[in-house]
Amino acid sequence: MNTELPYILAISFQKGIGDVIGKKIITHFGSAKKAWRSKPEELLKIKRIGKVLSNDFGSDKYLHLAYKEIEYCDKNNINIISFFDTNYPNNLKECYDCPLVIYTKGNLDFNSSNKKKIAIVGTRKMTNYGKNFINELIDNLSDFDISIISGLAYGCDIESHTVALKNNISTWAVMGTNLDKIYPSTHKKIANEMLANGGWLTEQPSFKLTTPEAFLQRNRIIAGLSDAIVVVESAFKGGSLVTAKFANDYNREVFALPGKTIDPLNEGCNFLIKTQQAYLIENSKDIINYFNFDINRKSNQLDLFIEFSEEENSIVNLLRIDGKQHIDIISYKLDLKSYELMPILLDLELKQVISTLPGKFYALK
Template sequence: MKTTQHTADELVAILRLQHVPNIGDVLAKKLISHCGSPSAIFEDKKQNLLKIDGIGTHTIKHLFDTEHLEAAEAEYNYIFKNDIKCTYFLDENYPKYLKHCIDGPILIFQKGNIDLAQRKIISVVGTRKITSYGTSFCEQFIEELAPLNPVIISGFAYGVDICIQREAVKNGLQTVGCLAHGLNQIYPKVHAKYQAEVLKNGGFYTEFWSTSKPERENFLKRNRIIAGVSEATVVVESAEKGGSLVTADIANSYNRDVFAVPGRTTDKYSLGCNNLIKQQKAHVMTSAADLIYLLDWDIEEKKNTPIQKQLFIDLDEIEQEIYTYLQNNGKQLLDSIALDCKLPIFKTSSTLLAMEMKGVIRPLPGKLFEAI
């Protein structure tokens, strides 16, 4: 939605509210709901606002400080002169999945040709120090997903982010970079050379003003948009700690599906993914087929999606017994598998995880498992 679809006064009021310290998106939405609109907040009496839970005298003092109005007017002028699109959280074209997030931004700035309506949307994140394993996975993953024409969301940063977004462009998919700074710059600067191709088929989202710099806390804040704007988040590679794991945790808190690409236990940049899987915070993903199946994307599209299968897989005696059982009996609960195969629960659980990583079974909603 272009800025002209909101009056100047409305947009300045939204910006003014956004600029007040100690008023995050949750409290801002509470104020808007109570008063009816952003502009009505600044017309209400202070004693009325103090009745709202979370609003104290300190916040009220800042709320009516004229410096926020002056800053909002300056930012409005920048937005207007640079034809930046603004989407308010109550607008119809505000990202539908982000609308369900209580802490979603009250205002998003965007550039490009972003169209999320009636589209499959996934976020892909990972380490800034991508390995050849991660690069190869990104290439294969996007190639397999391309027939479904999803939108690929990432952070336009080093490593997995730029790799997955460039692969999306190469395969003609729409891709959106969520930035941790204003639209007046690109960080890292070296990625400015990819800006035009992303703007052509996709674009950029940010909640940050033109005065914002790419500071550490902005990247952490930005991660909730990456997690919230999509229906699932994929972690390709991650060390034991990292921003992509924060994004995965946020996605889990939003009750979104999280997928992680497993790797060898000795590989530094697979530790984070392996831990997500081990802690049952993510589904194992060995190919796009796993995501397609668990998200229940269109059956015909699944049928036409190229899926690379491993023809010869070594299974030990217990794995083979479970695999044969699932082939003969279809989808089964963990408890049923353990009971019928006469195995302890802990042994069954660890064996199923090993088989999942080998790509011979897959988990289903409701703690079910089936053979592939």
């Protein structure tokens, strides 16, 4: 057993310590064990550590609880991963308020360099419009190396997990409960199927009671794990908008499916697009272009069907070899002024050869 783990867990259980301060304390002392055995006056040197907390820090009751949790997880095939472990998700580690400890079950490949993690979130009252979109999106992404992340809830969440399984795509459920309680219980069969190619993740230890706040907090994990988030049908005050806010805070790209302005289930998505908190998404092609997924599959045949000018050919070859490029980089590499480059890019877009991506990036279709 990792000798640091009991002390990391004990710190995470310590009343009054959150994820940010917990990581700060361990980093300050260089190890959780040293931190746990430190004196109150040493703790007080750390900002935001008060006397009440410093005097209560290091209580045996939390360490005993930590050993019990380790024993429980061992018996139930639950992995305990701390922020300081090499297998902690790299994407999540980028987020300042990420959990000090996560609990996982299944086969979750967090840190594969090529795999893209796409979160799909939305209303529990999914309509056929949302269902058809999710099916089209995931079906058409099944050729690519991706994982689908969602929250195992009714509606858009469980539909995303189900379609991912149907397409043999790794799918991860981020839960607001601990891992011995599947919520809702009607999704237990799907959840168990996920363990072979994906799995479950939570920040809640086995003894923690479920609270409404835990489901809101888990939304930051969904956002943090992901490379991009797709919001499908959301009311104006839906939990999906909380996920989108976290995603924007973490510099993740957010996409939202637009809908009828008179439909309450579309108010959230339309608001995200209107306020420039999300890009409008129509179908899977927008995600494929954003990640530059099929540049090699489709670009090899472009020259067979379209005649290019010398400048157009230079741009096509550049995007074929180097992939998605910012307009300033294209301008620099091809020694073309912006005013010279813009009409050429527009012609290529009209010929449906290239796509304009968020942030003034361009890629082959």
